[in-house]
Each structure stands twice: as C-alpha cells, then as structure tokens.
Amino acid sequence: MESKHRIQITVNEEEHDLLVHPNRTLLDLLRYDLGLTGTKEGCDEGDCGACTVIVNGKVMTSCLVLAVEVDGAAITTIEGLHQGDELHPIQQAFVDSGAVQCGFCTPGMILTTKALLDEISDPSEDEIKHYLEGNLCRCTGYTKILDAVNNAVQLLK
Amino acid sequence: MKRFDYIRPGNMADAIAALQANDEPYLLAGGTDLLIGMKTNAVKPKCLIDLKGIPGIDCIEYDNGFKLGALTTVRDVEVSPLIREKIPALSEAAATLGSIQIRNRATIGGNLCHGSPAADMAAILLAMNCELQMATGNGAKTMGLDQFFTGPNSTVLNRNEVLAQIIIPKEIGQFKGIYLKHGPRKAMDIGIVNIAILLDADVSSGFCNQIMIALGAVAPRPIRAKKAEALLNANRLTPELIQEAAEAASDEATPISDFRASAGYRKDLVKNLVAKGIDQILNSKDPS
Numbered sequence: 351m352e353s354k355h356r357i358q359i360t361v362n363e364e365e366h367d368l369l370v371h372p373n374r375t376l377l378d379l380l381r382y383d384l385g386l387t388g389t390k391e392g393c394d395e396g397d398c399g400a401c402t403v404i405v406n407g408k409v410m411t412s413c414l415v416l417a418v419e420v421d422g423a424a425i426t427t428i429e430g431l432h433q434g435d436e437l438h439p440i441q442q443a444f445v446d447s448g449a450v451q452c453g454f455c456t457p458g459m460i461l462t463t464k465a466l467l468d469e470i471s472d473p474s475e476d477e478i479k480h481y482l483e484g485n486l487c488r489c490t491g492y493t494k495i496l497d498a499v500n501n502a503v504q505l506l507k
Numbered sequence: 508m509k510r511f512d513y514i515r516p517g518n519m520a521d522a523i524a525a526l527q528a529n530d531e532p533y534l535l536a537g538g539t540d541l542l543i544g545m546k547t548n549a550v551k552p553k554c555l556i557d558l559k560g561i562p563g564i565d566c567i568e569y570d571n572g573f574k575l576g577a578l579t580t581v582r583d584v585e586v587s588p589l590i591r592e593k594i595p596a597l598s599e600a601a602a603t604l605g606s607i608q609i610r611n612r613a614t615i616g617g618n619l620c621h622g623s624p625a626a627d628m629a630a631i632l633l634a635m636n637c638e639l640q641m642a643t644g645n646g647a648k649t650m651g652l653d654q655f656f657t658g659p660n661s662t663v664l665n666r667n668e669v670l671a672q673i674i675i676p677k678e679i680g681q682f683k684g685i686y687l688k689h690g691p692r693k694a695m696d697i698g699i700v701n702i703a704i705l706l707d708a709d710v711s712s713g714f715c716n717q718i719m720i721a722l723g724a725v726a727p728r729p730i731r732a733k734k735a736e737a738l739l740n741a742n743r744l745t746p747e748l749i750q751e752a753a754e755a756a757s758d759e760a761t762p763i764s765d766f767r768a769s770a771g772y773r774k775d776l777v778k779n780l781v782a783k784g785i786d787q788i789l790n791s792k793d794p795s
C-alpha cells in the first residue's frame with residue numbers, strides 16, 4: 351500500500367525515470383524533484399493558471415494533475431521554449447509588448463498562448479479571450495497580454 | 508494531500524474488481540473535483556482507481572443518436588465537429604465550463620457523478636433526455652439521467668458501480684437548443700442559474716411540438732421544469748404563454764440563498780432566462 355510508483359516522462363525533450371508517491375502533484379514534481387521552478391504555484395486549486403504546463407499537446411493546471419497519471423507523457427514547461435540563446439517568438443512578443451510586470455502569471459500565459467497558436471494560427475480576439483480565461487494576471491490589466499498574443503501571431507508568420 | 512494508493516486498471520472488469528478489493532476506494536477521472544476534495548481533506552481515499560487506462564471509455568460515437576464515453580473530456584465535447592453540427596447546444600454548454608486547462612481534464616462523467624446541482628453538463632444532458640449506462644459487479648445497468656441525482660453532491664451510484672456511457676437519443680437531433688449560464692463572471696465560475704432548453708417547434712407558426720427545460724443551481728439537484736413544459740407542449744408559443752410558462756418554471760425552482768445569490772434573485776432569473784431562451788431559439792437565424 352501507498353508505495354512509490356515508477357514513471358517515465360519526457361520533460362522539455364529530456365527523459366526522466368522517477369519514483370513518485372501517488373500524492374505527488376505534477377506541479378510539485380516539476381518544481382521540487384526536477385528543479386523547474388518556472389512553473390508557478392498560485393492558488394493550488396485550478397483557478398489561477400500560474401501552474402499551466404503542456405501535457406501531450408494540451409494545457410493543464412499541473413496542481414490538479416498527479417505525477418503518476420502522466421506516466422509516458424511528453425511535458426513542456428516554460429524552460430523548454432527557448433531555442434539556444436534565442437527566446438521563443440511568443441516569449442519575445444511578451445517582452446516586446448510590455449506584457450510582463452511581476453512575471454508570476456507569465457509562464458502560464460505564454461504556455462497557454464503556445465497551445466492556442468498551435469491550434470489556431472490566427473485567432474480572433476474572442477478566441478484569444480476564451481482560451482486565456484483560465485490565466486489570471488494581477489498586474490497588467492490584460493490589454494498588453496492581448497497585444498502580446500497578437501504580436502506573437504505576427505512573429506510566427 | 509494524504510497518502511493513498513494508485514491503481515490504473517486496463518479494463519472495466521479490473522476496475523470493478525479493484526473497487527471491491529480495496530479499502531476506501533475512489534474512482535479518478537479528470538480529478539478536477541476529486542483532487543480539490545482531497546486537498547481540503549473533504550474526501551480521504553485510501554486508493555484511487557484511475558479510469559483513464561480503460562480503452563474506448565473516452566469515445567464519441569454517432570449513430571443518429573450519440574454515445575459518449577464517461578471519460579470523454581469536456582474539451583472534446585466542446586470541439587467535436589459532429590457534436591457542433593448535430594447538437595450544438597451541448598458544445599456551447601461545454602464551452603462554459605471552467606477554463607481550457609480544466610476542460611482538457613474534466614470529464615462529462617465526472618461532472619455528472621460529482622452531483623453538483625450547478626454542473627453544466629448535468630443541466631444540458633438532463634434536457635436531452637439522456638440515458639446512462641453503468642458497469643456494476645452484476646453486469647451492465649441502464650437508467651435515465653432524471654433518476655440519477657439524489658441531492659447536493661449525491662447520486663444513486665453505489666460504491667461498486669462505474670458510469671460507463673451517456674446515451675443521447677436520436678430524436679434530440681431535430682430539436683434546437685440553447686444553454687444560458689448566468690453568473691457574476693463570464694469565465695471560470697459555476698453558474699448562479701443555468702438553463703438548458705431544447706425545443707422542437709414550427710418556426711413559422713410558432714407551434715411547439717415538444718420542449719424540454721432543465722434548471723441548474725436552483726434546487727438540491729438539477730431538475731426539469733415539468734409544469735412549464737406541460738404548458739408549452741402541443742401549443743402555440745404566444746408571448747403570453749411563454750410568460751406563463753416562465754413563471755411556472757420559476758415556481759418549480761427551490762433555490763437556496765448563498766454567497767453567490769439570494770433565493771429570490773435566483774427565482775427571478777429563472778423566469779427571465781426561460782422566457783429569453785425560448786425567444787432566442789424562436790428568433791435564431793442559424794438553427795442550433
């Protein structure tokens with residue numbers, strides 16, 4: 351009972367073979383076991399989106415995912431986006447648009463934007479708002495974030 | 508979260524066996540309700556049985572009617588081209604649940620089994636006269652969704668039963684539907700009042716062949732507004748009759764007052780939203 355489980359996951363294209371207790375969330379695994387602290391913990395109950403990561407192409411709040419559930423999955427965190435010394439175009443767009451203040455929401459915002467643009471390359475404003483509903487920002491007032499998403503669309507063309 | 512064991516059965520029989528063999532077992536679907544309960548110690552499973560390893564349990568099948576596997580995610584319901592084409596009100600209701608991150612995890616079966624009176628999938632599926640198929644220790648069992656909910660966060664499901672499939676009858680394809688969710692925020696919140704209406708009417712004469720009206724968040728469980736439906740069925744939908752039915756629906760609601768809204772406000776909302784919903788269906792250019 352309650353023993354550790356072995357999981358094999360790929361995080362940002364690096365393979366990991368790990369032993370985890372079933373009550374370890376994916377968020378805690380990333381932050382504390384793998385040291386990937388770009389993924390933030392805000393509410394710990396699915397409301398804020400700060401802990402958003404991409405699992406097999408889909409955005410999820412990692413605070414509501416158990417590590418044992420994602421055995422075999424490919425996971426992308428904010429640390430996996432840059433290419434060498436270059437920021438990912440979506441990261442660059444957030445910088446250029448001034449869409450970052452304290453930065454706490456930013457990793458989640460950028461990953462959700464990535465999932466959006468992977469799905470819809472040129473989204474309407476309504477589509478952007480619907481997709482980003484689960485990412486809260488206490489600083490920017492969202493206008494600059496919308497600008498950043500639109501800028502990213504241009505940069506990715 | 509407290510410690511617990513984790514099992515991921517590869518088929519339904521093993522899932523049922525695991526339910527019977529373990530102490531304090533809980534079924535795990537998307538976990539978006541369950542993990543919240545576990546984090547607050549409201550529920551303390553000793554063993555989680557993850558249903559996501561059962562092949563085919565997240566399917567969307569269409570054969571005039573729909574068969575939806577219980578583990579189909581709310582996001583898959585939202586974006587399914589077949590659902591958008593044949594029964595768009597279901598896709599619209601799905602789009603109102605939580606956020607994209609939640610919808611990618613949350614399942615329709617979990618939404619029903621959690622038993623919240625405000626569950627978005629519950630109201631729309633109740634209006635669609637769905638049937639549920641359960642796997643149990645003694646074989647399969649079928650029942651109407653109207654028999655399923657027993658009170659706030661409770662259903663008829665026994666500990667050794669698993670919801671396997673949700674069946675939407677083929678007649679539903681000829682209805683136009685609407686889902687209205689009213690709340691202080693447009694996103695990321697459960698509704699103060701949810702209304703689902705399915706209407707089969709002759710648009711030119713305004714004659715109502717059949718209507719189904721489900722109300723969410725205004726009673727201990729999602730309910731059908733039977734009196735309102737009876738007033739409208741096989742009648743011409745005049746503004747006066749619609750108003751009368753909207754008032755009947757409001758009388759059928761038995762909401763509570765809580766921090767989200769008072770009971771009186773909820774009853775007024777039911778009246779307004781039922782009338783508005785019927786009007787919107789009758790006046791929609793693009794039938795849905």
Ligand SMILES: Cc1cc2nc3c(=O)[nH]c(=O)nc-3n(C[C@H](O)[C@H](O)[C@H](O)COP(=O)(O)OP(=O)(O)OC[C@H]3O[C@@H](n4cnc5c(N)ncnc54)[C@H](O)[C@@H]3O)c2cc1C
Pocket residue numbers: 395396397533534535536537538539540541542543558577578581603604605606609612613614615616617618619620621625626627628664668669670671695696697698
């Ligand atoms: C931030 C946030 C926002 C939310 N917003 C909404 C909203 O707007 N509207 C809304 O309706 N809900 C909302 N929810 C609640 C939740 O996301 C939904 O109810 C969801 O559909 C639950 O499904 P799940 O697969 O995650 O269920 P789980 O959490 O896995 O399970 C829920 C319960 O059902 C049982 N169960 C699950 N599947 C089965 C099965 N096949 N057979 C038998 N029992 C089963 C489990 O044992 C558990 O008791 C929200 C939740 C969060 C965290």
Ligand code: FES
Pocket residue numbers: 390391392393394395396397398399400401402411412413414
């Ligand atoms: S920390 Fe996960 S959604 Fe807020």
Ligand code: FES
Pocket residue numbers: 449450451452453454455456486487488489490
């Ligand atoms: S930049 Fe501070 S929360 Fe968004």
